[in-house]
Amino acid sequence: MTNDATTAPQPAAGEWPLWEVFVRSRAGLDHKHCGSLHAADARMAIQMARDVYTRRQEGSSVWVVRSDQIVASDPGDKEAYFDPMEDKVYRHPTFYRLPDAVDHM
Amino acid sequence: MQASIRPSGRPDVRYLLRLGDTCLILAQRLSEWCGHAPVLEEDIALANMALDLIGQARGVLSRAAALDGQGFDEDGLAFLRDEHDYLNPTIVELPNGVDGRERPGDFAFTVVRNALVSTWMKAWWERLRASRDAELAAIAGKAAKEVRYHQQHAADWVVRLGDGTTGSRDRCVAALRRLWPYTAELFEDDAVDEAARAAGLGPVASELQAPWRADVDAILREATLEAPAPSAFRSGGRAGRHSEHMGYVLAEMQVLQRAYPGGAW
Numbered sequence: 153m154t155n156d157a158t159t160a161p162q163p164a165a166g167e168w169p170l171w172e173v174f175v176r177s178r179a180g181l182d183h184k185h186c187g188s189l190h191a192a193d194a195r196m197a198i199q200m201a202r203d204v205y206t207r208r209q210e211g212s213s214v215w216v217v218r219s220d221q222i223v224a225s226d227p228g229d230k231e232a233y234f235d236p237m238e239d240k241v242y243r244h245p246t247f248y249r250l251p252d253a254v255d256h257m
Numbered sequence: 258m259q260a261s262i263r264p265s266g267r268p269d270v271r272y273l274l275r276l277g278d279t280c281l282i283l284a285q286r287l288s289e290w291c292g293h294a295p296v297l298e299e300d301i302a303l304a305n306m307a308l309d310l311i312g313q314a315r316g317v318l319s320r321a322a323a324l325d326g327q328g329f330d331e332d333g334l335a336f337l338r339d340e341h342d343y344l345n346p347t348i349v350e351l352p353n354g355v356d357g358r359e360r361p362g363d364f365a366f367t368v369v370r371n372a373l374v375s376t377w378m379k380a381w382w383e384r385l386r387a388s389r390d391a392e393l394a395a396i397a398g399k400a401a402k403e404v405r406y407h408q409q410h411a412a413d414w415v416v417r418l419g420d421g422t423t424g425s426r427d428r429c430v431a432a433l434r435r436l437w438p439y440t441a442e443l444f445e446d447d448a449v450d451e452a453a454r455a456a457g458l459g460p461v462a463s464e465l466q467a468p469w470r471a472d473v474d475a476i477l478r479e480a481t482l483e484a485p486a487p488s489a490f491r492s493g494g495r496a497g498r499h500s501e502h503m504g505y506v507l508a509e510m511q512v513l514q515r516a517y518p519g520g521a522w
Contacts, residue, residue: 189298192417199410200298203305 168192170219173201175211183215191216259518262329262337268452270325271344272459273393274334275449275495276381277317278345281335283374284310285506286353286367293361302410303367309403316396336514340503347492348439349374350503355428355435357502365418365428370436371411376472377443379404380465389457412476419480429482438490444469445491 168190174183186205191197197216206214225233237243264270287307294300318331325334348370353362382404385397418425443462450461477484492500513520 190296191298195413196417199413200302202406203302204298207301207305 171197171201171216172219172222173197173205174215174217175201175205176213177210178212180211183213186210188219259337259515261339261342262327262333264321264325264329264334264338264342265327267325268449269456269458270321271449272453273317273321273324274342274344275346276385276459277314277321277334278343279349279374279378280310280314280317282343282345282503282506283349284308284314285510286349286351287371289353289361290367295364299364306371306407306410309400309407313396313400313403316400317393320390320392320396332514336511340499340507341497343494343499343503343507344497345494346439346442347494347500347503348436348443350494350499350506351436351439352502355431363428363432365425366432366435368411368414368418369429369432371407372415372476373436373440373473375404375408375411376476377440377465377469379408379472380468381460384460384464388459393458408472415476415482416480419477419482426482429480433477433482434485437485438488439492441487441490442492442495445495447496 169192170188171191172188173186175186176183189197189200189204191200194216198214201214201216205211264274284307287303287310290303291300291307294303314335315331318334322329322331322334351357351370353359353367355363355366379401382397382401386394386401388394388397415429419429420426444466446461446463450463453459454461474484492498494500494503
């Protein structure tokens with residue numbers, strides 16, 4: 153989801169606020185974004201997320217965040233923000249060997 | 258046209274039919290919302306709950322068929338009995354609205370009924386986990402988790418609507434007034450209950466009243482609603498004496514199975 157980093161969208165009058173849903177699968181370590189829904193409050197948002205996004209056993213944990221609380225990078229800044237990483241291979245941890253005792257990362 | 262079947266009058270079978278038929282008929286009523294609920298997510302939630310209830314009905318009716326010993330199965334029992342052989346309490350067969358003619362129904366009425374019934378089923382399933390019938394105990398283990406969610410979902414909506422606008426509150430009050438007299442039937446013991454207790458199959462109906470009332474009072478208090486006064490009215494669904502609404506539910510449920518016996522997808 154990409155927003156202008158400075159302004160948040162306002163819900164239309166009479167419409168419930170929008171929430172983004174993140175689900176962690178049973179075997180996973182991190183919550184992944186899987187969709188959004190409209191709900192009146194946080195408790196309803198969690199229940200709806202459970203009903204809509206986990207009914208096929210997709211997960212064991214659910215986060216919901218109001219969409220207007222998410223701050224996203226500006227797509228106009230993409231070049232300045234992300235292109236410089238292309239040629240900085242020395243930042244990747246590939247030049248040393250981990251000792252066997254800790255090599256499970 | 259497929260003829261009706263009659264289960265035996267064995268008390269353990271009747272006890273299980275009361276449980277299984279409650280799930281089956283409530284599932285029918287909830288599924289009437291599919292495609293018509295006020296909000297997309299609630300449409301899915303109600304359909305999910307109907308599916309949970311059908312799963313519970315399948316387990317219980319299969320067990321009842323086995324104990325009945327006449328060679329019936331879950332489908333036969335679900336679709337081929339006559340009205341007086343269904344033993345669900347009347348409260349679950351009522352249409353989804355106060356006046357009975359709205360389609361798909363009144364959402365407040367639906368969530369108030371869900372709250373009253375799922376609170377009762379929660380108390381029942383929790384105690385059935387200790388049943389001496391291993392299969393019933395296993396079904397109860399799964400169902401207890403499902404019904405906890407159903408109850409929480411319904412209770413949250415009752416609180417939102419009861420402590421909501423004047424309009425939503427009025428509908429909750431009307432729903433409570435309409436539904437309350439049908440709850441008395443849920444807690445009346447008879448010979449079937451006594452036989453179930455003696456055999457360790459499950460608790461008697463009256464045992465569920467105190468926990469049910471405590472939970473319901475807590476929900477109503479938070480919803481700023483009041484429990485209606487008790488009435489002398491007694492519905493008779495658990496004894497097979499149903500309201501005028503049951504015939505319509507069964508007609509819709511049974512028409513295909515009766516017209517195409519043994520039909521399968």
